Amino acid sequence: MYAITIPEPGGPEALQWAEVPDPVPGDGEVLVEVAASAVNRADLLQRQGFYNPPPGASPYPGLECSGRITALGPGVSGWAVGDEVCALLAGGGYAEQVAVPAGQLLPVPEGVDLVAAAALPEVVCTVWSNVFMVAHLRPGETLLVHGGASGIGTMAVQLAKAIGAKVAVTAGGKEKLERCAELGADILIDYREQDFVEEIKAATDGAGADVILDIMGAKYLDRNVNALAVNGRLAIIGLQGGVKGELNLNTLLGKRAAITATSLRARPLGEKAAIVAAVREHVWPLIGAGRIKPVVDRTLPMSEAAAAHRVLEESGHVGKVLLTR
Structure with missing residues (x-):
């Protein structure tokens, strides 16, 4: 088969479409003939x-x-050759075929075409596990999403609105904020011109955000804690703003707040399977009912993955960038 390889780390030009050995499904795995994959910030870091x-x-x-599933490994039940699926992966999506643990498979949701379904697994599992399974966002609470126009952000906005929360977003520029508003965001903050702490406090009568979903890390750490409400929860899922920051623990203590930091890729198979099962139970019906949709900025041929990486690096996109076979 052909896959995107990285012979040497570097810029987008480091990505090479090359012939590689076919994957073989092991115990508990299925072989999927890839229709589409999606580009995530983690892919840029790997490159x-x-x-x-x-x-x-x-x-x-x-x-x-x-x-589509083309083969079943030993011990797999509940799936059949020919099933149309989407999958959460630890790697290997930029290829013609990939072996996937059966616990990380999801059926293509009703009303979503096969290519667009590639925009769902990573963002839905990330948002559901962090905002709902860890931070326990509840109806009537306020969620602040940093990077509201990103793939993660556009899904977080929709899911939070679907459960009855109020949603604030930060994004750069009027166009991105307008797209977030179309998805249901209530509070629009242009981080280039506005202080998100002041804006979220003003919009919540001084209370602050109950949950913050953060992709920035160190750069926003102190301000995020200041923006939290009493009993607030800060969920850190990215480090685009650095890895080391200072924090006033007295502020955190006074708010009885909590900070969590998680990644998805390296979790044990059982944990990933539990997240995928929860997503199938709670989120897939919302997608089938048309209340949540994948947001796709553009699609490019998989052999042009370098161009797709440049799109993400320029940060002009809204939603997901897909790679198609």
């Missing part, structure tokens, strides 16, 4: 040599895909 796949995972980038 640069900063985020290697966990042991035993495919060496090729790509943390999600959609496609």
Whole structure:
């Protein structure tokens, strides 16, 4: 088969479409013929040599895909050859085929085409596990999403609105904020011109956000805690703003607040399977009912993955960038 390989870490030009050995499904795995994959920030880090796949995972980038099952490994039940699926991956999505643990498979949701389904697994599992399973966002609470126009952000807005929460977003520029508003965001904050702490306090009568979903890390750490409400929860899922920051613990203590930091890729198979099962139970019916949809900025041929990486690096996109076979 062909896959995107990274012979040497570097810029987008480091991505090479090359012939590689076919994957073979092991115990509890299925083989998926890939229809589409999606580009995530983690893929950019892997390309640069900063985020290697966990042991035993495919060496090729790509943390999600959609496609059709072409073979079942030993011990797999509940799936059949020919099923249309999308999948959460530890790697290998930028390829013609990928072996996937059966616990990380999802059926293509009703009303979503096979290619667009590739935009769902990583963002839905990330948002559901962090905002709902860990931070326990509840109806009537306020969620602040940093990077509201990103793939993660556009899904977080929709899911939070679907459960009856109030949603604030930060994004850069009027166009991105308007797209967030179309998805249901209530409070629009242009981080280039506005202080998100002041804006979220003003919009909540001084209370602050009950839950914050953060992709920035160190750069926003102190301000995020200041923006939290009493009993607030800060969920850190990205480090685009650095890895080391200072925090006034007295502020955190006074608010009886909590900070969590999680990643999805390296979790044990059982944990991933539990998240995928929860997503199938709680989110897939919302997608089938048309209340939530994948947001796709554009699609590019998989062999042009370098161009897709440049799109993400320029940060002009809204939603997901997909790679198609």
